[in-house]
Amino acid sequence: MSRIDRYVLSQLLILFGFFSLVLVAVFWINRAVVLFDRLISDGQSALVFLEFTALGLPKLITTVLPISAFAATVYVTNRLNNESELTVMQATGSSPYRLARPVLAFGVIVFLMSSTLQHVLLPLALGQLSEREAEISQNATSRLLTEGAFLHPSSAVTFYAGEISEDGVLRDVFLSDGRKPEEGVIYTAAEAYLIRNQDLTTLIMLDGMAQRLSNESNRLATANFQDFSFDISSLVRNDASPIQIARNMTTPELMMSYKDLSKDTGQSAGHLAEEFHSRFAEPLFCIVAAMIGFTTLLIGGYSRFGVWREVVIAFGLLLLINGARSTMQNPVRSDANLWPLLYLPVIFGTLLAFAMLWYVARPRWRRRNAAPIAEAPA
Known part of the structure; x- marks a missing residue:
């Protein structure tokens, strides 16, 4: 050159x-x-x-x-x-x-x-x-642990945590589950914890109430609970797994x-x-x-x-x-x-x-x- x-x-x-x-x-x-x-x-x-x-x-x-x-x-x-x-x-x-x-x-x-x-x-x-x-x-923390905001892990589920303490305690928890077309369920709890065991993720709610509305009969049933476990593995799992x-x-x-x-x-x-x-x-x-x-x-x-x-x-x-x-x-x-x-x-x-x-x-x-x-x- x-x-x-x-x-x-x-x-x-x-x-x-x-x-x-x-x-x-x-x-x-x-x-x-x-x-x-x-x-x-x-x-x-x-x-x-x-x-x-x-x-x-x-x-x-x-x-x-x-x-x-x-x-x-x-x-x-x-x-x-x-x-x-x-x-x-x-x-x-x-x-x-x-x-x-x-x-x-x-x-x-x-x-x-x-x-x-x-x-x-x-x-x-x-x-x-x-x-x-x-x-x-797949990380539950990134999907659910955001305080003061209504989050939607899936199209039919809404989650809210009013406060998250430094030790991981969720306070003033609200969870709406409308995945079943025949009924909708709303859970409220004063406190909640997230527990991860391998591929399973469980939300433990304390001192709360469950409200179940039947869409067929249009009847509302309520129940108070001291503790309640809710499997949220399907919510925090990546639906479109990497291929x-x-x-x-x-x-x-x-x-x-x-x-x-x-x-x-x-x-x-x-x-x-x-x-x-x-x-x-x-x-x-x-x-x-x-x-x-x-x-x-x-x-x-x-x-x-x-x-x-x-x-x-x-x-x-x-x-x-x-x-x-x-x-x-x-x-x-x-x-x-x-x-x-x-x-x-x-x-x-x-x-x-x-x-x-x-x-x-x-x-x-x-x-x-x-x-x-x-x-x-x-």
Whole structure:
């Protein structure tokens, strides 16, 4: 690689790091606000919030990489053009293909970064995140021990504890159980305790009353009790127990028969094929994003009015290609044999970028096809 290529590549990588940092920070703040509110309201600590945030970063970075690659390419190309560096390179005999070489190398570097995330780091992070979410869902403390708030461990159950002492005693307890359609039961107690024994969780209520309303006869029966035990294992157990799904598996684990994977994951062959091939198609989109940004600005050339028109066109092309990627997912999920459709947007973007390079590399052809200026009559 020549010195000019290293210079352009270094500029691209520096701006790429800057844009990636800014975009990750912006998206992270938006996501962290919602995540922080949800976890803290469930009684989780700040360490759990930091853990969930760290496990969500690979997905966030994967989303940001193509945008950062495009933004860095557009910014560097515009600066090289404004400072006449591109003009000097072209005057020394550098063709558009030669100028695109460092941009292509930059796209390949971003492609390798995205591939590492897609094939290894992202599945591992999502798998660990699913396990931690399951653990928190199974934790009775996080589901029930929030004082002064009406909680809903399930759609038909409401729980309230007016006060929770330092030794774990629940005071002024209210529990409404409407899981049975034929009757509803309300328990109130002055004190209660949570007892956990392996997979069983029991709520021991002291000095309380049970009110049972029959929906068929519309009769209310009440009973006072000194102590009463209520099995709440079904309430604190995670209803959606973590199972092995395709997005939590590394790419080597997906390299087996779709029929066997469907049995293990419960997902269709189309979903498995879409997940597997998307991990190759999405990193390739990083190369396309960089090349589209460079070639579109190269066609525009220098203008005193700036390159906003070319930037808008390049961004529109990028949205078009990305929209096509999303459109191709549903057919593949319906039929696994249609997996080549996932690569069509990348192929189209690549052909479009090289077509624009070919167009820029032939100025005589451009002048020959330009409309001639008619001379004014004497």
